[in-house]
Amino acid sequence: MSDIREITAEFPDLPEPMQQQAPGRIAKRNVVGMSGGTVYRLCDTAGKPDLYLKQGGGSVATDITDEMVRLNWLEQYISVPQVIAFTAQSDQAWLLMSALTGRTAYQRLTEEPEARPQIVDALAGFLRQIHTIPAQSCPFNSDHHLRLARAHQRLQAGLVDTDDFGTLYEGQTAQQVWDDITALLPLETKTVVTHGDFSLDNILMDGNTVTGCIDTGRVGLADPYQDLAILWDCLGEFSPALQDRLFPAYGITAPDQKKLRFHLGLDEFF
Template sequence: MQLPGRLFELFGEHAIWSDDHEGVSGETLRVTSPTGAFYVKQGPAALAEHDRLLWLKRWANVPDIVAFEEDALVLADAGWRSLERRPLDAGTVMGATLRALHDLPVRECPFDERLDVKLARAAERVRDGLVDAADFDADHAGLTPDQVYERLVAGRPASEDLVVTHGDYTPANVLAPPTGAGEPVLVDVGALGVADRHVDLAVALRELEGPAAGDFLAAYGPAEVDQRKLDYYRLLDELF
């Protein structure tokens, strides 16, 4: 990262920089300094996350923005571990938290992540060689990014059940208080926006195993879960 100089002054000369951390994905560095612990992001994803954090903070618990300059975003470390480290209640916490997010007013969300937008972005990523087929899930192994995109276009659902989605709703992106008391923190919200609820349901159910998946759906509450849409949005996620 080539950060603006004033951000380095924020951390001080004794800061320790590391890319070895849990609970945050993407191009993110963790900084530990005498003034505290922080996460630093830079680039287009940081710009997108900054805008979404400002909007989402009205309704949900998200990291505090410590600084934002040019294309660099500095977030405070919430000090909580992600649900990757709490498998016993991960499904329940994730389900209740996602229901609260999906109940936010769609008309007030300015971020469009519907299929027209996502498929156009996916096409760009395939064209620019940004998709690594080696990272595909086992049931998509052997497909090329072009083949995945062609299947997505051909199998596009006829309708979208629109809600405010997180966009990458995994246990790693939900931080929970150690005592169980308090509202979980949503992190990595750079893909948040209006989209079909199955965007989040598909990714969450892919990550949760055994009883945790049932706990998740029970805590999420009543919803018509369409297996074909779950499969579709899991496939779409391969291109991001």
């Protein structure tokens, strides 16, 4: 993964109501994640807190709308960016948010090798906090049945990026991955509130303390391994020892290898 997280960019065109929310700022465009959309950090030259802007059209506009709705719901339970303004016009959407303090977990793991075990413990603790949000209060569904249906649609439409497959499925076709994960069905599942994309770039930290999470458009009810698999896979970039530490730190003594493999494969379709 590149160490370059953002580049200076031309200030984005904003809808009229939103222009009043971000005067006198310069734009830095994020180059990590958010495929199909654009993410900007809007920096104030007078020293006011940064803002973040997401914008996009078509299906990305729908994703941005989903994130706005989930942010407004999540803020009562965990630390997430505050929605400053949201505008949707035609097939375009703009979401302006406050910035969380700290650096990404990926940056922290890169910068402080000696603190990596403590960072993993903090990530596991924050994930448990998400998973203990009362499931009955969550109005969003993200379970594997829904994600499988969407994955199959992407498979049929030829939208799966096989060049981006992780180590487990590197060199395979999308159909081979599909065959692999569907052979693992049915699954015994547990239902909790999940983040949906609990990767190292979506978690902010101040030192070894998690300050919150971003990119919440996939938040919804699903099995805990939806999040655990993604985080476990990300930690593999640093060391197998960190992967081994994750599950005990979370509270699992014997990881379910079947569910881990299933969710790793399912995530390759998105």
